[in-house]
Amino acid sequence: MSTEVLPSDAPVNAYGTPLIDAGELVPGARVLIKDETRYASGSHKEPAARAVVARAASDGYDRVVIATCGNYGRAMAMASAAAGMACTVVLPAGWSDGGAFMRAAGADVHLVPGTYEDAVDESRRLALADGSVDGNVDGPYVDAVFAGHGVVVQALHRALAEPPAALWIPVGNGTTIIAVHRQLRALRWSVPIHGVGSAANNPVVTSWPGEYRTLPPEDVVTTDHNQPLVNWHALQGPEAMAAVADTGGAVHGADDEQLRAAATLLSRHGARPTAAGAVALAGLLGHARTTPLTGSHVVLLSGR
Secondary structure: OOEEOOOOOEEEEEOOOOEOOOOOOOOOOOEEEEEHOOOOOOOOHHHHHHHHHHHHHHOOOOEEEEOOOOOHHHHHHHHHHHHEEEEEEEEEEEOOOHHHHHHHHHOEEEOOOHHHHHHHHHHHHHHHHOOEOOOOOOOOHHHHHHHOHHHHHHHHHHEEEEOEEEEEEEOOHHHHHHHHHHHHHHHOOOOOEEEEOOOOOOOHHOOOOOOOOOOHHHOOOOOOOOOHHOOOOOOHHHHHHHHHHHOEEEEEEEEEEHHHHHHHHHOOOOOOOHHHHHHHHHHHHHHHHOOOOOEEEEEEEEOO
C-alpha cells in the first residue's frame, strides 16, 4: 500500500498531526500512529473545541462553559483564548492537573466534588445561570463537535492511498467514534472502527456487544492513568456502539498496566502520550494476542 507518512517530528500542518509508521508492532500487520497529542493543547479534542468556539462567537456569545476530565478543558481553554472568548471549565476535584493548564490558558476553573457526570451537571447549571453557551460534547453545538472530530478522517483520507484495515479509537463519551463514523460514511470509506476504553470503568466497554447500560457510579474506579476514559454514563454511548457495530468493528477494554505498557512502547517511536492517551494501542496489542491481524491499522493517540 502506498502512503505519505509524516515523520514523527513533523509540525501540525495541513495534515493535522503526524502519522507515524511504527512498522510491525504486531506480527503480520503494519501499525500507523496518528499522533493527535501534537496539538498545542496536547489533546485530540482541539479541532472540536475550535469549531464550538467559532459557532459560539457567530451566535453572539462571549463565554462558553464546559465540563471536562482534562483533555477537552485544555483544548477549550486554548481555543477560547485564541478567539477572545471567555471560558469556564468545570473539573472534578483531584482530576487531571487540578486545572492548572486551563487557568494558565486564561480559563476560569471550577472544581466540584464527585465524578465527571457531576461536573457536567454543574457546567449546565452555570451556563444557564449566566446566559453563557453550553459547549459540552452533547450540547447545542454537538454538530460542531462532530465536525471537529471528523478532521482526523479527512487527514487520513489525504495521507493514505486506500482505507486501512481498521481504526483504533479511544472511548470516553463515544463522541470521537460517532464523528469518525460519520466522516467515513461521507467519504465512502469502509473501515472497521475498534473502540478502546478503560476495562470495567466505561459503560460502552462493559455493555458491548449487548444493550447499552450505565454502570453503578460506586463501581467505577478512577486512577491517575485512566481518568479521561472513565465514566459511569457515556453521554453518547448508545450511538457510539451503533457506529462501531455498523462498521463491523468491536469495543475492547484495557487495564492500567496495559495503558502504561502501550505508552512506554510508543515513546520508542517519538510519541509521548499519557497512559490514557495510549489506550487505542493498548487495545490493538491486547486484541492481537488472540486474533491474527493483517493490513494497516491506524491507532489514534488522544492526549499527553
